[in-house]
Amino acid sequence: MAETTAQDQTIITTNHAPANVEVDTSYEDDSSYGDELSSYTASLTSSVLEYRHENGRRYHKYRDGSYLLPNDESESDRLDMLHELCLMVLHRKLYLAPIKHPQRVIDLATGTGLWAIDFADEHPEAQVIGCDLSPIQPSLVPPNVKFLVDDIESEWAYEKDPFDFVHARYLAGSIKDFGRLVKQCYRSVKPGGWVEFQDFDPYPASLDGSLHGTGLERYHNEVYGAFEEAGYEVRPGPKLEQWFKDAGFVNIHVEKFILPYGIWPKDKHLKTLGAWSQAQAEAGYEAGALAILTRYKNWTKEEVIALASQARADARRRDLHMIYYFYIVYGQRPEH
Template sequence: MAETPAPEQTTGTIDNTLDNVEVDTSFESDSAYGDELSSYTASLASSVLDYRYENGRRYHKFREGSYLLPNDEAESDRLDLGHEMYLQILGRKLYLAPVKNPQRVIDLGTGTGIWAIDFADEHPQAEVLGCDLSPIQPSLVPPNVKFLVDDIESDWAYEGNPFDFIHARYLAAAIKDFRRLIRQCYQSLKPGGWVEFQDWDGFPYSADGSLKDTGLERYFNEVTGTFQEVGYECRPGPKLEQWLKEAGFVNVHAEKFIIPHGVWPKDRHLKKLGAWFQAQIEAGFEAGALAALTRFKDWSKEEVMILASQARADGRNPKIHAMYNFYVVYGQRPEK
């Protein structure tokens, strides 16, 4: 992954104090100023809610193009289905880090906000912030949770009001520079605070070779390959432990969970996990491929739909034993 470029050098001194900012003195009254403020606020709201529509799906407008999956109702339903799957994987736990009495928490890439809402219900003493590119979260939420539209790959400003716990789940194929993101997590945690990433190695495998030369394998070759070509990290799971250590985190712990695709395993627990995984990914095949392949590979919508259909059919084939690795990795900022 390319290193973050050094800041551009400037000549002279830039003064960001109020003395260097010209004041608009045209307002004749407080009401005129209020009207001006309202117009700018409306403009900002419009830029966030003016979604992009493409191939029958809806995409975010804020920082347009930085995230390649839809944000429509179908995708929200899939994400909420995935939330239940993650609870099944973790034994109904929202997180594994040994967090005690958290007071200030942030959920990165919160999506529908379902994790943040559940966490706020479990920890009514905590102030919970959910951050995402899209304002698709519900309006009726616990009083201790708030949602913010922002790009988590941009510069943060939380160092002056740091967190006890930072949580991030399923950012594979959404983030280009995980190392930078993890460093920002470190800088925005209180001493002794915890960060936890829950994420995938976003490519399937099979122990018996049954995945080879299937439509399912081709789907991931095409789609994951395209995401990687344009700079997204699709396989962060196995790298997270090392990235956290490099950033300075201590007490780093990593757990790997094997998740089957479908109900082919004999083990009842794995069969259940496989059913949940299949249910959510079948809706995700189209969502994951449409923007990437039509924008960057000149595929038609029809070609993408055929590829998704072939992957979906192979996922239901009991003779194809695909599996995925899911990782939960947490670490602590040193007390001193």
């Protein structure tokens, strides 16, 4: 852990990512890969309920085109898997910021709403808002939760009724101006309140070079490259610290976690994380690539499916040891 102080900002960085991850050699020799993987993963208006249907998937219609992943049942299932993955990374914690007795909380781009629901159950004294472009949240929720359809990249109207805690999670590839968004969070949180972002650097790596030249590497280069050309930020994780500094936050903490892809690590916890990581990714290969490549790069649906299929096949190779990183950054608005 390294701690530095600059002006009125305290930056505390904790790196949970080991320099090396030991490979489970028994996994590479085991023929029951599929079985083992499965054992690890054992008041809205009618206008916002309209959807765009394209290439066999369903997309949001409100602010059409601003978010390029589907909002159908398959994608909702994947988002729920991501929620579970994040809980496992944090050993069942919903957040790391040292909040106390929150009364008013917002979850940005809440997706299926599981984080907001869990937080409301954990803090019955708090009023929790979950906002998203799509009304895909459940109708049966705790009485202290409400969901709104809203575009978090538009101008906010929360400054006059600020929050004790602002939370956002895995927005990689969906936001064009993270710096502006973090500043909006600063303006909308009370003095002394906290803001926490949890996000990825989703470009994969391999500690042994096994990813090089694979279809999986090509998939990420093609898809993330297209998102970047379209103006989206796909690697927010390592940049969050600077955006928090620029917005004016103090007591900034940075936590970095390693996420394996697949069940190749020998460490039991990393193996479990890798299984869930692979399960959600395999469910999202086509979802993540279809809109961006067909709308912006003139790919056909069949070409995207072929790219996703090759990535999925390579992801199941026993000799491929892929990792990526997950960041949690939180900071406090000064009391005065």
